[in-house]
Amino acid sequence: MMCTPAEPFMLAPGQSASCTASHTLTQVDLDAGTYSNVATASGVSPNNTPVTDASDDPDDLTNADPNNDGNPDDPTVTPLPEAPSLSVLKSRTILPI
Numbered sequence: 001m002m003c004t005p006a007e008p009f010m011l012a013p014g015q016s017a018s019c020t021a022s023h024t025l026t027q028v029d030l031d032a033g034t035y036s037n038v039a040t041a042s043g044v045s046p047n048n049t050p051v052t053d054a055s056d057d058p059d060d061l062t063n064a065d066p067n068n069d070g071n072p073d074d075p076t077v078t079p080l081p082e083a084p085s086l087s088v089l090k091s092r093t094i095l096p097i
């Protein structure tokens, strides 16, 4: 995972950080037909209170809030549609008699 600013970092009120992570799809992911992920951020407030939050997919209007903190935590589900195909190539060779 890469973050700007680089981890570990301190944020002043109103500041934000941006992090990017990647996942290489596996056959299991493809067989499932979807890939679901959630990003979680954790930190400590200036008075040493642990704070954490899970990401929410804004396109998912379910807005489930399993931890009842008032912020939705819908996972981001990416469909992985199958695209089966088959190709056949035929050729011939004429042999001299």
Ligand SMILES: [Ca+2]
Pocket: 056, 057, 058, 059, 060, 061, 062, 063, 064, 072, 073, 074
């Ligand atoms: Ca949502």
Ligand SMILES: [Ca+2]
Pocket: 064, 065, 066, 067, 068, 069, 070, 071, 072, 073
């Ligand atoms: Ca929540």
